[in-house]
Amino acid sequence: MTHPVLTVGSVAFDSIRTPFGEVSRVVGGAATYFSIAASFFSEVRLVAVVGEDFGERHMQVFGDRRIDLEGLQRVPGDTFRWKGEYKLDLNARETIYTHLNVFQDFSPRVPERFRSTPIVFLANIHPALQMEVLDQIEAPRFVALDTMNYWIDGTPAELERVLQRVDAVVINDEEARQLSGKANLVQAAREIREMGPERVVIKRGEHGVLLTRGDGFFAAPGLPLEEVCDPTGAGDTFAGGFIGYLTAAGDLSDDAVTRAAICGSAMASLSVEDFGLSRLLSLTDEDIRSRFEAFRRLTHFDELDY
Ligand code: AMP
Numbered sequence: 236m237t238h239p240v241l242t243v244g245s246v247a248f249d250s251i252r253t254p255f256g257e258v259s260r261v262v263g264g265a266a267t268y269f270s271i272a273a274s275f276f277s278e279v280r281l282v283a284v285v286g287e288d289f290g291e292r293h294m295q296v297f298g299d300r301r302i303d304l305e306g307l308q309r310v311p312g313d314t315f316r317w318k319g320e321y322k323l324d325l326n327a328r329e330t331i332y333t334h335l336n337v338f339q340d341f342s343p344r345v346p347e348r349f350r351s352t353p354i355v356f357l358a359n360i361h362p363a364l365q366m367e368v369l370d371q372i373e374a375p376r377f378v379a380l381d382t383m384n385y386w387i388d389g390t391p392a393e394l395e396r397v398l399q400r401v402d403a404v405v406i407n408d409e410e411a412r413q414l415s416g417k418a419n420l421v422q423a424a425r426e427i428r429e430m431g432p433e434r435v436v437i438k439r440g441e442h443g444v445l446l447t448r449g450d451g452f453f454a455a456p457g458l459p460l461e462e463v464c465d466p467t468g469a470g471d472t473f474a475g476g477f478i479g480y481l482t483a484a485g486d487l488s489d490d491a492v493t494r495a496a497i498c499g500s501a502m503a504s505l506s507v508e509d510f511g512l513s514r515l516l517s518l519t520d521e522d523i524r525s526r527f528e529a530f531r532r533l534t535h536f537d538e539l540d541y
Contacts, residue, residue: 239278239303240482241349242266243368244358244381244471245338246283246307249511250318253325255464261511262296264315265359265381268468271515272475272502273356274300275523277482280349282306282368284341286314296512305346312337325466326440333385338364345371354482357401358471359383362393369400377487379403380432381474387413395430403434405474411437420445421452434492436477438470438503444496448489455496458504458529465510469503472515476502476523501526 244266250259270279278301285293289309297304315338318331343364353376357365365380372378380401386394387410398404404427412418415426424435424447436446441463443456477499484491505526508514 237277237483238354238485239280239352240273240354240356240478241280241282241306241345241352241368241372242269242273242356242358243282243306243343243365244269244356244360245315245317246281246285246289247315247317248288249467250316250331251321251465251467251510252319253321253465253510254323256510258465258510260316262293263317263468263511265468265471267296267512268471268506268515269356269358269475269478270302271296271300271512272472272506273479273482274302274475275502275518275520276476276479276498277301278303279479280306280352282343282345282349284308284310284337284343286310286312286337289314296516298516303349306343306349308341308344310337310341319467321466325463326442328466330385335361343368343371353377354478355379356474356478357381357397358474359386362386362390362397366393366397366400369397377402377481379405379434379474379478381405381470382410382414384410384413398427399431401432403436404432405436405438405470405477407438407440407470408442411435424452436496438473440466440469444473444500446492446496448493453489453493453496455500455530455534458500458526458533460504460507463507466507467511468515469507472506473499473503476500497527497530498523501530 245264247264249263313336316334357380415423417423480498
């Protein structure tokens with residue numbers, strides 16, 4: 236049996252517009268993307284809240300995957316809603332609105348049986364909620380955190396406190412610059428390390444990923460894709476592949492973390508091929524393995540021979 240990973244974060248209704256189309260009120264949310272991606276590698280324990288408008292039909296995205304929903308509460312009110320819009324440069328997105336709704340008064344209660352989960356991923360949500368969840372876990376072995384400009388701007392003090400208690404941070408380049416105040420990503424990673432997390436993973440969208448390794452760095456490019464439809468959730472899906480693999484491997488060495496970064500990149504590159512969760516929901520293990528191999532081929536070269 237593989238180890239489980241526990242996550243807290245948004246479960247949402249998203250509306251998304253890209254130059255290639257538009258969807259409205261589809262199931263999304265950081266913890267949703269994370270859980271579905273991670274469940275291909277390990278068992279996931281989800282802690283989140285939805286409103287009464289989140290019906291059985293919507294629950295089907297979690298399907299018969301290895302996602303334990305005992306920590307997913309349904310309460311009176313509306314589910315979290317977010318709308319984002321992308322122009323031709325899919326790396327830049329504009330948030331049209333964020334309605335916290337049921338997350339506003341949410342007090343997460345981690346089920347008793349989840350409290351000894353060794354690996355924890357604090358997906359994107361209010362840092363005070365991330366902290367509340369972390370406080371309920373007994374002696375976690377490895378804790379990673381994601382966040383967003385919304386919280387970096389809006390709740391910096393709470394974010395600073397939770398950062399002091401995590402082992403790894405997984406954020407995108409824009410957020411890394413904003414959090415550190417440094418334009419250069421190498422400097423940004425070092426600065427964020429000073430805030431607490433030993434390991435800093437910076438997602439760079441179509442440009443790949445940069446992460447700290449030992450005293451230096453590891454970087455992987457993005458896969459040159461013909462079809463990119465919707466980047467929503469790519470960051471959370473990356474985190475799902477990354478943490479899901481580490482959890483399954485039960486190994487936090489630099490080598491395992493490097494493979495995990497490619498698993499994350501493979502999952503994210505698949506997710507962006509269709510709108511919302513669509514591609515993730517139709518994914519097979521074979522798709523994942525063959526995408527991992529595509530990354531190996533992309534980055535392989537021989538020794539210098541002159
Ligand atoms: P990503 O594209 O990986 O940054 O994540 C997009 C997902 O994050 C969407 O499914 C949204 O529902 C969710 N999201 C957007 N804004 C927030 C926020 N402020 N807090 C938590 N989740 C959010």
